[in-house]
Amino acid sequence: MNPNRRFKDEIYDQFSRIGKAVSSPKRLELLDILCQGERTVEILARETSLTVANTSQHLQVLKNSRLVEQQKKGLYVVYSPAPMVCEFFFSMRQVAENRIAEIEQIKNQFLAGKKGMEPVDRDALIKRIQNNDVTILDVRPPEEFKAGHIDGALSVPLNELELMLAKLPKNKEIVAYCRGPYCVLSVEAVELLNGKGYHAVRLEEGVQDWRAMGLSVASGE
Amino acid sequence: MNPNRRFKDEIYDQFSRIGKAVSSPKRLELLDILCQGERTVEILARETSLTVANTSQHLQVLKNSRLVEQQKKGLYVVYSPAPMVCEFFFSMRQVAENRIAEIEQIKNQFLAGKKGMEPVDRDALIKRIQNNDVTILDVRPPEEFKAGHIDGALSVPLNELELMLAKLPKNKEIVAYCRGPYCVLSVEAVELLNGKGYHAVRLEEGVQDWRAMGLSVASGE
DNA sequence: GATATATTCAATTAATTGCTTGAATAATAG
DNA sequence: CTATTATTCAAGCAATTAATTGAATATATC
Numbered sequence: 001m002n003p004n005r006r007f008k009d010e011i012y013d014q015f016s017r018i019g020k021a022v023s024s025p026k027r028l029e030l031l032d033i034l035c036q037g038e039r040t041v042e043i044l045a046r047e048t049s050l051t052v053a054n055t056s057q058h059l060q061v062l063k064n065s066r067l068v069e070q071q072k073k074g075l076y077v078v079y080s081p082a083p084m085v086c087e088f089f090f091s092m093r094q095v096a097e098n099r100i101a102e103i104e105q106i107k108n109q110f111l112a113g114k115k116g117m118e119p120v121d122r123d124a125l126i127k128r129i130q131n132n133d134v135t136i137l138d139v140r141p142p143e144e145f146k147a148g149h150i151d152g153a154l155s156v157p158l159n160e161l162e163l164m165l166a167k168l169p170k171n172k173e174i175v176a177y178c179r180g181p182y183c184v185l186s187v188e189a190v191e192l193l194n195g196k197g198y199h200a201v202r203l204e205e206g207v208q209d210w211r212a213m214g215l216s217v218a219s220g221e
Numbered sequence: 222m223n224p225n226r227r228f229k230d231e232i233y234d235q236f237s238r239i240g241k242a243v244s245s246p247k248r249l250e251l252l253d254i255l256c257q258g259e260r261t262v263e264i265l266a267r268e269t270s271l272t273v274a275n276t277s278q279h280l281q282v283l284k285n286s287r288l289v290e291q292q293k294k295g296l297y298v299v300y301s302p303a304p305m306v307c308e309f310f311f312s313m314r315q316v317a318e319n320r321i322a323e324i325e326q327i328k329n330q331f332l333a334g335k336k337g338m339e340p341v342d343r344d345a346l347i348k349r350i351q352n353n354d355v356t357i358l359d360v361r362p363p364e365e366f367k368a369g370h371i372d373g374a375l376s377v378p379l380n381e382l383e384l385m386l387a388k389l390p391k392n393k394e395i396v397a398y399c400r401g402p403y404c405v406l407s408v409e410a411v412e413l414l415n416g417k418g419y420h421a422v423r424l425e426e427g428v429q430d431w432r433a434m435g436l437s438v439a440s441g442e
Numbered sequence: 443g444a445t446a447t448a449t450t451c452a453a454t455t456a457a458t459t460g461c462t463t464g465a466a467t468a469a470t471a472g
Numbered sequence: 473c474t475a476t477t478a479t480t481c482a483a484g485c486a487a488t489t490a491a492t493t494g495a496a497t498a499t500a501t502c
Contacts, residue, residue, distance in 0.1 A: 012246035019243035
């Protein structure tokens with residue numbers, strides 16, 4: 001074969017390793033989670049509803065295409081995204097959201113009939129935060145809150161929400177957020193709160209998006 | 222099944238349509254070419270060494286995942302990249318180049334033993350262009366030159382290079398470029414020129430990269 | 443050293459994909 | 473209207489891939 005042709009074939013073959021890695025829905029979900037922070041195999045398996053063995057295999061595909069890195073910590077293996085990978089994933093998500101109409105449809109269908117799911121006006125929200133006119137809830141697990149959260153938010157993990165209801169002012173509006181548009185923790189939180197007579201709405205954006213928009217993010221307790 | 226799980230499955234399934242589209246080396250090559258400008262099926266088939274039927278099928282996969290758009294012009298069907306797609310492709314290329322060591326290896330192996338293939342110092346090159354100290358050749362087909370070229374470059378399509386040799390000053394250094402690091406037109410041009418006693422080197426970057434670096438790009442004859 | 447836990451490996455199955463071939467559909471030119 | 477050219481369609485084959493299952497490794501604890 002022509003050496004020029006051969007060169008191109010070899011090059012694009014290497015490129016396609018990245019493409020193959022992101023051609024599986026489950027691997028994309030794993031990547032999305034990993035872009036929130038490092039995770040063990042077990043946690044990833046639970047979050048994606050996969051068996052541990054299957055999760056491990058997917059992670060190895062991601063590792064072989066250099067999209068994730070692996071680190072042994074005691075009994076656990078902790079996976080994390082490789083540099084630049086989250087930007088790439090974000091770019092892919094953007095193309096998908098902008099070009100594939102079905103995504104908007106699926107979102108609308110899922111949220112149909114639920115209260116408080118309308119998009120929040122961000123500029124108005126920022127003003128209301130400054131006026132202390134609204135309670136912001138971060139309903140993700142506490143570790144994720146510690147790693148970074150919207151400045152001024154309260155850490156109220158979804159499974160503790162019911163217990164902590166008493167501490168929430170009933171007259172103030174509540175804005176709940178989680179990992180982003182495809183994380184459902186905030187959806188469940190808002191449903192629960194509205195069922196209990198609170199006025200709660202969902203902020204679709206996650207911390208990543210919040211940071212990407214240049215808004216203040218805090219970390220720690 | 223849990224409706225939350227169902228929602229996520231459906232969403233990531235849609236995302237994976239983009240991933241599946243870029244999981245094939247040949248489709249990546251097609252995308253790369255399309256990011257240089259719109260093309261007919263026939264031309265794409267020739268450039269990628271695929272049969273026309275096979276090219277058409279790949280293009281339909283790209284179309285179904287919304288990465289390319291189609292337009293009938295007389296007897297021809299002209300394909301072009303959808304908005305945002307080239308940025309996405311570029312981001313993917315960057316991840317691949319930075320993370321997959323084999324790519325550098327393949328490049329080096331291909332260029333091994335060829336003269337004038339060492340990377341060109343861009344800042345030095347810019348100065349030399351300003352001093353009119355160097356001849357820049359754009360060795361792509363003339364249509365591509367017209368669509369956009371490095372300011373100050375001469376259009377000398379590779380297949381006309383031998384005929385136009387007489388017009389090139391033999392004492393000045395020649396810098397040839399084409400579509401980018403994986404296009405071999407400039408490689409062949411430099412080999413030919415060095416064989417004929419010229420001092421020629423290859424600029425790896427294409428017009429896209431040149432523009433991305435904020436440098437001046439001209440269009441027209 | 444034995445046990446428990448987290449992860450990976452290996453083999454199997456069903457489904458999907460890329461490429462080839464030959465025929466079918468447009469759109470244009472004579 | 474017929475011939476030509478560009479593209480797409482349809483069927484078939486070989487190769488690849490995702491998920492399942494059960495076993496094997498590795499690390500820590502008792």
